[in-house]
Amino acid sequence: MSDTTTSDVDLVGDEATLNIARAAxxxxxxxxxxxVSFPFPGTPVPVTLQVLGVFLAGILLGPxxxxxxxxxxxxxxxxxxxxxxxxxxxLGILLGGKSSFGYLWSYPVAAxxxxxxxxxxxxxxxxxxxxxxxxxxGMVAGTAVIYALGAAGGMLVNDIGVRTAMVQxxxxxxxxxxxxxVAAVLVVLVDSIRAK
Amino acid sequence: MTLTYEPGGSLAHGLDPRSKLxxxxxxxxxxxxxxxxxxxxxxxxLVAGMLAAARTSPLWALRExxxxxxxxxxxxxxxxxxxxxxxxxxxxxxxxxxxSYRIVLVLLVTAAFVRxxxxxxxxxxxxxxxxxxxxxxxGTGAALVFRFLPVLQxxxxxxxxxxxxxxxxxxxxxxxxxxxxxxxxxxxFRRADRLALALQARCFAWNPTLPALxxxxxxxxxxxxxxxxxxxxxxxxx
Numbered sequence: 001m002s003d004t005t006t007s008d009v010d011l012v013g014d015e016a017t018l019n020i021a022r023a024a025x026x027x028x029x030x031x032x033x034x035x036v037s038f039p040f041p042g043t044p045v046p047v048t049l050q051v052l053g054v055f056l057a058g059i060l061l062g063p064x065x066x067x068x069x070x071x072x073x074x075x076x077x078x079x080x081x082x083x084x085x086x087x088x089x090x091l092g093i094l095l096g097g098k099s100s101f102g103y104l105w106s107y108p109v110a111a112x113x114x115x116x117x118x119x120x121x122x123x124x125x126x127x128x129x130x131x132x133x134x135x136x137x138g139m140v141a142g143t144a145v146i147y148a149l150g151a152a153g154g155m156l157v158n159d160i161g162v163r164t165a166m167v168q169x170x171x172x173x174x175x176x177x178x179x180x181x182v183a184a185v186l187v188v189l190v191d192s193i194r195a196k
Numbered sequence: 197m198t199l200t201y202e203p204g205g206s207l208a209h210g211l212d213p214r215s216k217l218x219x220x221x222x223x224x225x226x227x228x229x230x231x232x233x234x235x236x237x238x239x240x241x242l243v244a245g246m247l248a249a250a251r252t253s254p255l256w257a258l259r260e261x262x263x264x265x266x267x268x269x270x271x272x273x274x275x276x277x278x279x280x281x282x283x284x285x286x287x288x289x290x291x292x293x294x295x296s297y298r299i300v301l302v303l304l305v306t307a308a309f310v311r312x313x314x315x316x317x318x319x320x321x322x323x324x325x326x327x328x329x330x331x332x333x334x335g336t337g338a339a340l341v342f343r344f345l346p347v348l349q350x351x352x353x354x355x356x357x358x359x360x361x362x363x364x365x366x367x368x369x370x371x372x373x374x375x376x377x378x379x380x381x382x383x384x385f386r387r388a389d390r391l392a393l394a395l396q397a398r399c400f401a402w403n404p405t406l407p408a409l410x411x412x413x414x415x416x417x418x419x420x421x422x423x424x425x426x427x428x429x430x431x432x433x434x
Contacts (some may be wrong), residue, residue, distance in 0.1 A: 012401060025340070075337070089302055
């Protein structure tokens with residue numbers, strides 16, 4: 001016998017169901033993007049696509065659900081799903097096990113910020129109504145948050161100063177970030193994208 | 197891709213999901229601290245034990261992970277390669293090779309977990325840890341991430357294969373990235389739509405009757421293992 005009666009059931013609304021499904025799938029997609037690396041001409045670091053996932057979470061899911069998707073990404077990674085860069089996982093990473101942990105904590109904040117700037121608030125615009133300028137401004141602001149927290153994490157774990165942190169954790173990645181912003185704009189402008 | 201829960205009566209199936217999550221977190225952390233030949237050899241033994249406990253064949257699990265393996269194999273090769281004689285420096289490739297092997301181990305542990313744990317159980321474990329609506333959201337969402345990560349990895353792998361076979365890797369970088377992302381996001385959204393419909397059809401609720409969580413006698417060794425691995429990781433990190 002179950003203690004549940006039908007009147008107790010608190011159904012998830014239609015819209016929330018779709019948003020939860022999208023947030024979860026987007027979190028998994030960012031995890032899958034951690035495994036995709038492109039050699040980037042001119043720098044020794046290969047480009048992985050996680051940050052592009054953060055950009056697109058903010059732009060396509062908006063500030064609330066984009067941020068929520070990144071929270072799910074961190075939660076699943078903490079619980080052992082190998083979704084962090086290079087296929088790593090575990091609570092230890094979020095607590096500073098790797099010098100790159102600062103980037104991870106920045107993802108929910110950055111996705112929410114990108115969504116808020118792109119859509120000009122909490123209400124979502126249609127993807128074809130989004131002005132490109134606002135989208136780029138959102139991504140620039142999001143990137144600033146990601147790299148500020150990333151460098152702060154590196155300074156904390158590796159015990160280095162601001163200048164070394166800039167050289168190690170920020171500057172080598174800037175050109176690749178610009179490519180990802182261009183890619184994000186192309187993605188959103190393509191008509192065939194199904195997000196609304 | 198068939199890396200999904202399968203009902204069964206193995207030792208791992210009978211464990212409380214909280215013990216299994218604790219072992220996973222501890223294992224991932226210990227593997228990160230002990231990315232050395234000796235550490236990984238010891239952890240390999242553990243993984244073999246875990247796969248056996250979930251009655252999962254290692255060969256089957258590796259086959260399921262085949263789309264991830266190219267990434268894992270190429271990293272050390274790229275790192276060791278040089279632009280002139282001697283062409284390959286084994287010393288440079290050693291650290292990435294160990295890291296790649298660690299990834300495979302962690303992925304195998306995840307495979308054993310996914311195979312032996314229904315999504316509902318993972319959700320129940322999260323909701324035990326975080327109470328209220330946030331816990332309900334985290335529980336559902338994180339359980340779905342566990343379930344869909346291998347699926348989307350395979351999607352991305354297939355898309356990359358398709359692009360490569362059509363010489364897509366000769367296009368400029370931003371264009372390649374956007375082509376890959378459009379295809380991957382479209383597939384992810386299509387899967388999300390289908391998932392949402394399936395959830396609605398099954399009365400997706402904030403407060404379903406979740407499986408009762410109960411630690412049993414079989415959980416003692418699992419929890420001891422989690423504590424041991426965490427202690428070893430802490431010892432190695434300090």
